[in-house]
Amino acid sequence: MTDVANMIRDAVDHHLAGDLDCAEDRYHRILRRDPDNPGVLHLLGALAHQRGRDDEAVDLLRRAIAVDDSVAEFHNTFGAVLHALGRSDESLNAYRKAILLKPDYAEAYNNIAMVWQSRASFSKAVAYYERAVQLAPDSGDIHYNLGNALRSEGRLSEAADEYAKALKLKPDHAESHNNLGMTRREQGQIDRAIECYKRAIRLNPGCARFHSNLASALQHQGRLAEAIVHCERAIGLDPGSAEGHYNLGSALRDAGRCDEAIEQNNLAIRLRPDYAEAHWN
Template sequence: MASPSTTRDPQALLRAGAARHAAGDLAAAERLYRQVLKAAPQDPNAHNLLGVLARQRGDVAGALRHTERALAQQPETAIFLANRGAALAEAGRLAEAVAALRAALARRPEDAVTLRNLGQALCALGDAAAALAAREAAARLLPAAPEPQLALAHARREAGDAAGAAAAAEAALARSEDRPELAAQAEFLLAALGRGTTPARAPAAYVRDLFDQFAPRFEAELTGALGYATPALLAGLLAEAGVVPARALAVLDLGCGTGLSGVALAPLARRLEGLDLSPRMLAEARRRGLYHALHEADLLDWLPGRPGAFGLVAAADVLNYLGDLGPALAAIAGALVPGGWAAFSVEAGAGAPFALGEAMRFRHDPAHVLALAAAAGLAPVAQREASLRTEKGRPVAGALFVLSRR
């Protein structure tokens, strides 16, 4: 029998490529798929699999190109529609993604992966009711898997079904024995529902997935209906504290997201760096062309590696994903030059040092924040209470701080 590298039979090459692909050898799989295209340039299966491979590598343009070519040959094939939908979702073309994923499911209803992708795309579009239906169906198809239960728990919580959300989160937890990352997310959700102990922070994987899904509509929503004001408020408080917009400081925008905060900080910065957990938020920030460097990392892991590197570290609407602010404030202080500035917002609550709200963000007692800041070597310079934005029609009460490193 001819080996895959010498055979010219497209079907044999395709099978060999798929085997390498399944084994995780993407380079070998790609070579074999491309050999198929040499013999049969329109081969829809080769294009479909090259599309999947491109998506796995984060090459969204390649995924779109190949899935389009597969569908041009066979517009009715469910798996091609499913992969096209997944590629469109990656590209943030959510309405088109939903149409393709629905078309795939109409032809192959028991496809749990496509149901999951549909639930995610609908959620990113803000259609909570339809996302819930897709996630209920995915969880029914894969009753033993933790991920669909966790996704279902989130969808139920967003739909206001706290008891149903808790039941699904418990089910996810019970199925996550050997998956500590998923177990931590289920426990975090249960804590937000008032069941179980409050963890010291939101799990990084939860924050990353949340903002990866939110990235395509983040700016439109925040600057539109939600009236997001934190970056401008922080810049105003910095000006009051005497930090003038002289483009003189090395500035770090912690949790930079899509760069709304970077826009407000840029007039202060000789050099502007951004850091975020979410690759999709960072991709939006990169498009702005505003930052000298962007880093994908958890702030608690990254800051200790940059001692004394910045004249200003700012965090707009970021520290509400952390409960215990002690480690973050110490890390921020450590990354500042002596006399450098820290500027950040928190969602304000009174009583407990911190509390986890139903919206899965932490609120902090401003007096406790100042005590932790003092322990970290950060002295208060200016402070203000403010509404940070609206949520479900109500203002979100916040506190803004500017401190300087002693």
């Protein structure tokens, strides 16, 4: 058993380092010696899920749970795989089992909330995220998720507070800056939104969506030359985006560059023939 324990440590080290090929090979070697090792079955299932092989992951996790159904983490991972497969009712059941086994399991509460959020049941999502935050107040990710659910409910002030908490814990989280910017925009605080978008872009200049959001806010303020620059950057990063071409067309139209605007709208329509706004413009 000492040998197997050492092999597991080595495999996990490779897994955590992102060397998935090596980790997978080592997990299989262990299972050849100890085919019903529930921990390794779970780890291999988690790795299969990472690699997008979710049907295989389900089989491995079922085997792990059949050997030992008392480990909350097994059920939590099983829930994540089922959710990825679109089997959300089964996913909820797996997460609930995890919480029965481990009542202070913040990650499982967070994952239940994500299922409800994916179903647009935002009030249920908020309730589970709030419980997760109580259990793990130092998790920037959970504060961010709660902010998203609150924003979807139109509770903008509370959403902004959660994004601010997320950023206090993870100041380099570009998505939190972006989503705080979107919240400020919805609150009518355009200057503050622009600052948030700029911070997001400094952290992740390769995200087309951030440039589009900044361009829209700048256009709203009449800062058309700047808006056009960021629309063009967004298209450079994602040339297949119909929305990107439409946004550039809108900014060009406001700037009086009508021929160029028409060209961009036509490109948007070619990319998405049912794009009603582009037809209208």
